[in-house]
Amino acid sequence: MASSARSSHxxxxxxxxxxxxxxxxxxxxATYGQxxxxxxxxxxxxxxxxxxxxxxxxxxxxxxxxxGAGGRLSLAxxxxxGALTQRMRxxxxxxxxxxxxxxxxxxxxxxxxxxx
DNA sequence: GCGGTGACGGTCG
DNA sequence: CCGACCGCCACCG
Numbered sequence: 001m002a003s004s005a006r007s008s009h010x011x012x013x014x015x016x017x018x019x020x021x022x023x024x025x026x027x028x029x030a031t032y033g034q035x036x037x038x039x040x041x042x043x044x045x046x047x048x049x050x051x052x053x054x055x056x057x058x059x060x061x062x063x064x065x066x067x068g069a070g071g072r073l074s075l076a077x078x079x080x081x082g083a084l085t086q087r088m089r090x091x092x093x094x095x096x097x098x099x100x101x102x103x104x105x106x107x108x109x110x111x112x113x114x115x116x
Numbered sequence: 117g118c119g120g121t122g123a124c125g126g127t128c129g
Numbered sequence: 130c131c132g133a134c135c136g137c138c139a140c141c142g
Contacts, residue, residue: 010139010140013139031124032123032124032125033125034125040118040127041138043125043136043137043138044124044137044138044139045137045138046122046123046124046125046137046138046139047124047137047138047139047140048123049123049124049126050122050123050138050139051123052123053123054140062123063123066123067123067124068123068124068125069124069126070125073123073137074123074124075123077121077123077125078122078123082123083123086123090128100130110118115122
């Protein structure tokens with residue numbers, strides 16, 4: 001039903017995406033594809049990106065907990081500085097990065113193998 | 117209404 | 130590992 005109410009107002013979709021991102025706890029991350037799927041749109045990872053890009057500054061949505069496939073910081077493509085902020089925030093929450101600057105998804109992925 | 121674009125993802129060389 | 134392509138869906142001029 002509502003999972004694919006395409007003709008509905010886009011604001012609802014964005015809201016659904018923000019709602020998903022809000023439930024990602026500190027110390028964990030989710031990919032754009034994961035977020036879109038949890039929001040009911042498994043084939044629209046780009047929409048999740050658009051939604052986060054449209055976020056007003058100062059919003060309580062923890063956008064830094066959303067990363068690209070493989071744990072890459074997609075934000076770096078348009079804003080290296082923003083990516084640095086993202087990494088800093090994540091590391092502050094205890095998220096580990098690999099030498100190549102990727103989040104260790106095996107350990108921090110949201111709703112995945114919960115480490116002991 | 118159309119073509120180009122993008123904080124994506126997956127495949128191929 | 131990296132770059133090039135393609136598929137996907139909403140946004141923008």
